[in-house]
Amino acid sequence: MSDAAALRLRDARTRRGWTTKQLAAACAEAGATKLTFAVLNNIETGRRDANGVRKRELTLDEVVALAVVLDISPIHLMGLPDDAEPGTALLLTSERTVSDRELLLDWIRGQRALPETDSRQFYSAAVQQMPPPDDKQSIAELTRSVLQDRAAELTTSFNQEMAATLEKITAAVEAGASPEDLAALVRRRGETDT
Numbered sequence: 001m002s003d004a005a006a007l008r009l010r011d012a013r014t015r016r017g018w019t020t021k022q023l024a025a026a027c028a029e030a031g032a033t034k035l036t037f038a039v040l041n042n043i044e045t046g047r048r049d050a051n052g053v054r055k056r057e058l059t060l061d062e063v064v065a066l067a068v069v070l071d072i073s074p075i076h077l078m079g080l081p082d083d084a085e086p087g088t089a090l091l092l093t094s095e096r097t098v099s100d101r102e103l104l105l106d107w108i109r110g111q112r113a114l115p116e117t118d119s120r121q122f123y124s125a126a127v128q129q130m131p132p133p134d135d136k137q138s139i140a141e142l143t144r145s146v147l148q149d150r151a152a153e154l155t156t157s158f159n160q161e162m163a164a165t166l167e168k169i170t171a172a173v174e175a176g177a178s179p180e181d182l183a184a185l186v187r188r189r190g191e192t193d194t
Contacts, residue, residue, distance in 0.1 A: 002057040004090050007081040010044045012070045032065035078108050119149035
């Protein structure tokens with residue numbers, strides 16, 4: 001995330017027509033005195049240590065301060081770089097990446113859960129942070145998203161369970177099971193669901 005934010009920071013700075021020294025001076029004026037020229041230079045260049053680890057990560061406080069100074073939204077610093085090639089993945093954690101620019105921004109805004117996550121938890125937390133809408137459309141959209149995600153989860157689960165049951169029935173038929181044995185297998189399947 002810091003690498004992508006650093007690229008977006010550099011783009012936002014150059015769009016303003018500022019040098020790194022001018023950005024550092026604006027940060028000092030705004031009270032973000034720790035964002036010196038040297039610090040900003042390390043952030044933007046992404047200098048690495050001998051192991052290839054970034055020497056200077058951006059903190060959440062710094063992202064917010066830079067957004068204030070550059071007159072941009074903090075979310076602007078959190079997306080994929082504008083010139084990122086299609087399919088470029090942003091590393092969220094050591095095990096999780098996102099390459100879909102729209103999904104990433106929707107996730108950061110609290111509008112869409114990441115795939116293979118607990119969408120009910122995500123949307124519940126998102127709704128708690130939303131101001132009450134005037135027209136109820138936002139809550140309706142979130143509700144629809146939750147229901148769609150839940151329906152997809154249930155469909156996948158049902159399909160997996162049915163495939164497993166079908167495999168058991170097929171194996172029983174191949175082993176010469178009687179109709180009564182097959183009925184008992186299906187009944188046992190139904191009883192475990194309740």
